[in-house]
Structures are given as structure tokens and as C-alpha cells.
């Protein structure tokens with residue numbers, strides 16, 4: 001069935017795609033398996049040179065790629081350009097550090113030499129979401145290729161031009177055919193690809209149900225997976241915090257990418273001593289955000305990516321309000337066409353409401369007053385998710401307590417949670433397992449071969 005790509009700002013058709021046939025997919029898997037046999041023998045220097053070339057292609061064509069991302073999923077153009085630049089960064093990061101990350105690890109034993117050698121495992125399938133159409137893919141692809149693996153991409157069907165653009169980046173950079181291929185397939189075709197003996201592992205960024213499905217199939221086939229799933233990240237503000245910085249970061253953290261980020265701050269726990277001031281400033285700044293055409297330089301919030309995302313969020317907000325949450329921002333007039341959703345702050349949502357329990361994928365913040373750090377951490381941890389967490393404080397002991405007790409894959413102090421090629425990235429609990437980026441990321445799909453020479 002033809003796949004239609006629609007501009008979420010106008011609901012106009014951008015482009016239509018014919019999905020790949022079973023034969024196309026089979027050919028791509030054969031190409032990947034064959035290419036792996038030569039790619040795994042290339043040197044780190046050769047791979048690094050090509051990754052630098054990919055970074056150069058990204059830099060040279062960033063405006064073109066960014067425009068397409070914005071057209072396909074509605075993020076403000078400025079943020080799409082920044083996303084492309086970050087992809088060039090991750091390519092250069094692994095080009096410059098990959099060999100060091102994968103060095104042999106010598107271990108003293110009774111043998112004359114013993115060590116761990118990090119070897120590639122083969123074709124890896126990446127199942128990626130639409131919210132960061134380039135970044136989510138490059139943070140998988142750069143370490144995978146540097147390690148000597150080859151990549152297959154199944155991207156979300158609303159960003160297929162971006163998916164094809166990514167394939168172009170690698171071929172324009174000079175990577176041999178078969179190193180990185182995009183499969184234009186729907187989710188219903190993923191099971192067969194995972195089960196195919198030529199595919200050796202899968203990496204998924206996406207929803208909990210998608211993660212469970214992929215992990216079950218891969219588990220059945222005894223293939224490793226890395227899962228980066230949702231989050232309802234907590235953002236704690238204590239009395240000693242720089243309040244102006246905390247408010248500005250809260251707004252940015254909640255509304256980046258039109259609020260559609262797994263690591264967006266979503267649940268705000270503010271100490272009673274600063275609660276009223278924080279709330280009033282937060283409301284003023286969220287109200288002042290400029291909503292509009294994501295192609296315009298001054299736009300801060302564009303449309304949500306899909307009708308279903310907008311409608312689901314509207315239902316979550318409605319149920320939360322009916323359950324007792326207080327909306328702090330009056331409803332505003334929005335264009336009829338397009339999947340628009342105005343920023344909102346919900347105060348005091350009860351424990352059972354979606355605003356307390358579920359991931360809200362859009363510019364909606366949930367706000368509560370707490371009387372101590374212990375209460376803030378207890379409530380932050382009362383979630384099935386554990387991706388990121390942030391605390392604003394200038395008390396050293398509070399920093400240490402937050403690092404020790406927040407049940408999350410990261411704790412950021414006096415800044416928002418952000419991914420960085422130099423730092424491991426991932427979650428605990430229902431936010432997934434495994435780590436992307438940094439050294440951890442490149443070791444995710446590796447045969448850590450033990451070598452012992454008598």
C-alpha cells in the first residue's frame with residue numbers, strides 16, 4: 001500500500017512512497033550480509049575517514065536535510081538544523097575515538113597473553129522513531145559502522161524521505177554499497193527481518209509496546225537488543241536553586257522538539273518555598289512561546305507530528321483535568337488545518353491521572369508542590385519509567401542524594417537532560433535497557449572475544 005507523507009503544519013500531501021517488496025528486502029539483507037564480510041576487515045583508519053566524510057556531507061547539506069525533517073514532522077527549522085549538526089558531531093566523535101574505545105583489553109593470567117578483542121557481529125537492524133528523524137539514526141549508525149558492523153534502517157513511515165536522505169549521506173560519503181541501507185517497510189514486516197538469520201541484532205528507539213514486541217521476537221531468536229523507550233522525566237527545584245535559570249530550563253526542557261522528546265522534562269516537583277514564584281514565571285514563559293509555521297526563524301513551537309499524536313495528547317489532558325488537575329493556561333485559538341497543540345501546565349494532577357502516570361508527548365507540563373527533597377524523589381521514582389532526571393539546587397548534599405536516589409538512567413544537575421556523543425545514554429525500568437553513545441554505545445553490538453595464548 002502506498003505510504004503518504006503529510007505536512008503536519010498544513011495537512012497537505014508532501015510525497016507518496018511505494019514500500020519495498022519482500023524481494024527488495026531479501027536483496028537488501030543479502031547485500032548487508034555480503035558487505036559485512038569485507039567491511040569487518042577494513043581498518044579503523046578507513047572507517048574513520050568515511051565517517052569524517054559523512055560528517056562533511058551532513059554539514060554541506062544541512063539546510064536541505066533540515067527543511068525535509070521540518071516538512072515531514074513539524075519541528076522548528078532551527079532545531080532541525082541543530083539536529084543535523086549534532087549528527088555530524090556524533091560521526092566525528094566515533095571517527096576520532098572509536099579505535100580507542102575498541103582497543104584490546106589486556107588481562108594478566110597464567111597464559112603468555114590474554115586479552116579481550118572487540119569484534120563486530122554483523123548486520124544490525126535499527127528501528128527508529130520520527131521525533132528526531134536524523135539524530136536517532138546517526139547515534140546508532142556512527143558507532144555501528146565504526147565497529148565494523150553494517151546497518152539496516154526501518155524508519156517511522158512519516159519520515160521516509162529523511163530515511164532515504166540518511167542512506168544518501170553514507171553513499172555520498174563513499175561508504176561501500178550495503179554498509180547502510182534503508183528498508184521502506186511497515187511495522188508488520190519487522191518480525192521477519194529480525195528472525196532472518198542474516199540479521200544479528202536489533203536496536204529500537206520507540207514506544208514500550210514496540211520495545212516488548214521487538215525484544216520478544218529477538219529473544220526467541222537469541223539475538224541481542226538495545227531498547228530506548230519512553231520517559232516521564234522528573235525535574236526537581238529546591239530553594240537554593242537559581243530560579244531564573246530553573247524556569248528558563250524548564251520551559252526549554254518541556255517544549256524542545258514541540259514537546260516530543262523522550263527526555264523532555266515532564267513532571268515538575270517544586271519545593272514549597274519557591275513554588276509560587278516558579279509557577280507564576282513558568283506560566284508566563286510558557287504562555288509567551290511563539291507558536292506557528294515551523295519554517296519561520298522566530299517559531300518556538302510547531303505542530304505535533306501526526307493527528308494521532310495530537311488527539312491522544314488532547315485525551316490525556318482532558319482526562320487529567322476531569323480527574324482534578326488544574327490547567328494554568330487558558331485555551332487559545334489555533335489554526336483549523338494542522339496538528340496544533342498549545343503549551344499547557346497542569347497543576348496537582350491526582351496520582352492516577354495520565355499527567356502523573358503516562359508519557360505525554362507534546363508541550364504539556366505537570367506541576368506539583370513538595371515539602372522536601374525526599375518527597376520529590378519519592379514521587380519522581382513513583383513511575384514505571386526511568387530515563388532521565390534533573391535537579392536544580394546549590395546544596396551539595398542535595399546533589400549527592402539526588403544522584404544516589406533518583407531511579408533513572410541519568411541525573412543532570414542545574415541543566416536539562418540532554419544527549420551528548422561523549423556520554424552514555426539510556427534508561428532503567430520501562431524506559432529500556434542498554435546504553436547508546438560514548439564507549440558504551442560502540443560496545444553494544446560487539447563480540448567481546450576472549451583470547452588466551454598459552
Ligand SMILES: O=CCCC(=O)O
Nearest residue numbers: 131261262263418419
Ligand atoms: O527522544 C529521545 C532522544 C532525545 C535526544 O537524544 O535528544
